[in-house]
Amino acid sequence: MTDDPHGETHLDGNAAAGTLAELFTFDVTVAVGRCAGCGRVSTVADTRSYLDGPGMVVRCTGCDSVLLRVVSSPERTWLDLRGLAYLEVDHVTEG
Amino acid sequence: MGLISRGFTGRRREGAEDLPPGQYLTHDFPVLAAGPTQRVPTDDWKFTITTETGARHEWDWAAFTALPRDEVTVDLHCVTRWSKLHTDWEGVSLDTLLADVETSAHYALVESYGGYTTNLPLEDLTDGQAWVAFRYDGEDLDPEHGGPARLLVPHLYLWKSAKWVRGITLSDHDEPGFWESVGYHNYGDPWREQRYWE
Numbered sequence: 001m002t003d004d005p006h007g008e009t010h011l012d013g014n015a016a017a018g019t020l021a022e023l024f025t026f027d028v029t030v031a032v033g034r035c036a037g038c039g040r041v042s043t044v045a046d047t048r049s050y051l052d053g054p055g056m057v058v059r060c061t062g063c064d065s066v067l068l069r070v071v072s073s074p075e076r077t078w079l080d081l082r083g084l085a086y087l088e089v090d091h092v093t094e095g
Numbered sequence: 096m097g098l099i100s101r102g103f104t105g106r107r108r109e110g111a112e113d114l115p116p117g118q119y120l121t122h123d124f125p126v127l128a129a130g131p132t133q134r135v136p137t138d139d140w141k142f143t144i145t146t147e148t149g150a151r152h153e154w155d156w157a158a159f160t161a162l163p164r165d166e167v168t169v170d171l172h173c174v175t176r177w178s179k180l181h182t183d184w185e186g187v188s189l190d191t192l193l194a195d196v197e198t199s200a201h202y203a204l205v206e207s208y209g210g211y212t213t214n215l216p217l218e219d220l221t222d223g224q225a226w227v228a229f230r231y232d233g234e235d236l237d238p239e240h241g242g243p244a245r246l247l248v249p250h251l252y253l254w255k256s257a258k259w260v261r262g263i264t265l266s267d268h269d270e271p272g273f274w275e276s277v278g279y280h281n282y283g284d285p286w287r288e289q290r291y292w293e
């Protein structure tokens with residue numbers, strides 16, 4: 001834990017890693033996201049993706065804003081999600 | 096044994112000696128898209144240079160195409176590894192467009208119709224290194240390739256040569272563009288193979 005100047009405590013990002021790892025194993029096709037541009041809520045299936053550029057770009061069907069960008073080098077991948085106001089992912093139910 | 100390497104036969108693949116590291120030669124002109132093709136009628140087209148003080152210099156299509164134009168033959172190097180050599184363009188040099196622009200800014204953010212951006216040092220746009228090109232191979236530039244006009248900065252990877260260019264904002268601060276903000280190299284020199292963030 002780290003004390004910050006406001007007397008609050010927070011954990012470093014490793015504490016979030018478990019949660020994030022869990023999130024990013026989801027079946028993205030059933031996730032729902034909100035466009036930070038126009039507010040449209042849609043599934044991945046209901047977006048427009050451009051795969052033949054220098055990276056992958058997923059755009060909003062409503063306003064063409066960029067929802068997310070993915071660039072991969074041989075060593076690593078970058079993910080930019082600033083075009084998404086949120087991403088909603090259902091918990092996996094067993095059975 | 097028995098294999099003679101190409102390097103010793105005196106015969107090389109066409110153009111291979113002219114290619115930056117990691118590139119292969121192509122003869123067609125691949126279209127790379129990060130979004131929908133913009134179709135900007137020349138009646139609506141404007142090109143604007145905005146300086147760090149907010150001063151604006153604007154050209155409509157008639158004013159832009161009345162400027163002195165250069166015919167240039169340049170090599171294109173795309174970060175997706177294809178290179179195309181000896182391509183013929185017509186365009187207006189950035190030296191011409193910047194001639195009456197007073198600035199002491201060091202950085203340029205290039206903006207396109209459709210929202211694409213790319214950044215580069217202003218010094219890479221001057222001294223005969225960059226054009227706003229509007230004809231390719233003797234024809235008006237197709238929208239698929241960035242027409243009516245695109246930036247042409249052939250000494251950097253092709254993502255810097257923004258299609259459907261609409262303006263350039265000059266600034267004292269470097270602001271990463273569309274690809275530069277998500278993994279692609281801030282400068283993008285193909286000869287130094289500056290593809291990704293280091």
Ligand SMILES: [Zn+2]
Binds near residue numbers: 038039040065
């Ligand atoms: Zn939207």
